[in-house]
Amino acid sequence: MRIISGTHKGQNILTINDSKTRPMMGVAREGIFSSLQFQIADSIVLDLYAGSGSMGIEALSRGAKYITFVESSDSCVKIINKNLKKFENNYNIQNMTVDKYISNASDKFNIIFYDPPFDFEDSKISSELSRLENLLEESGIIVCHRHIKSSTVINSKNLELYKEKLYGQSRILLIKKL
DSSP states (O other): OBOOSSTTTTOBOOOOOOTTOOOOOHHHHHHHHHHTTTTOTTOEEEEETOTTOHHHHHHHHTTOSEEEEEOOOHHHHHHHHHHTTTSOSOEEEEOSOHHHHHHHOOOOEEEEEEOOOTTSOHHHHHHHHHHHGGGEEEEEEEEEEEETTOOOOOOOTTEEEEEEEEETTEEEEEEEEO
16 A cells, blocks of 8 residues: 655555454545545644554645544554654554543544444444544544445534545545534
């Protein structure tokens, strides 16, 4: 996998060989960043269930100001660190569960990449999405990656699904804070 665009275009992104992680297809990443192209520059970004860090790394390459990566897997955290060696120190990596991070975070973000495992129950996803609204700046965006068969529901009056895209087995939900 490679960085698609920006100052680090073409740089390899290492991934781990583990059936529990699934790097997002390049065409899906390209579609997401095409939709977000005017929001990325100088944004503060949160990459939840970061895996290899590909979404946050792509955002850094395209001009994001700062990225927080949240990942509970020690193997994934090591890969994220390797992938970030060529970047400035405009990021931090939180080695903890997403639930713990959401419960303790006070920072606000312009963009949140939310890519939980496909086998999570839709009710858990809906609950976490509702909790993420408190971490979003006004007009902030959550990019949610789900399996095409999921039926994720947004249970917040302050969040609105404004775009949905399908790529292979992936359903990408772009959710905006009202």
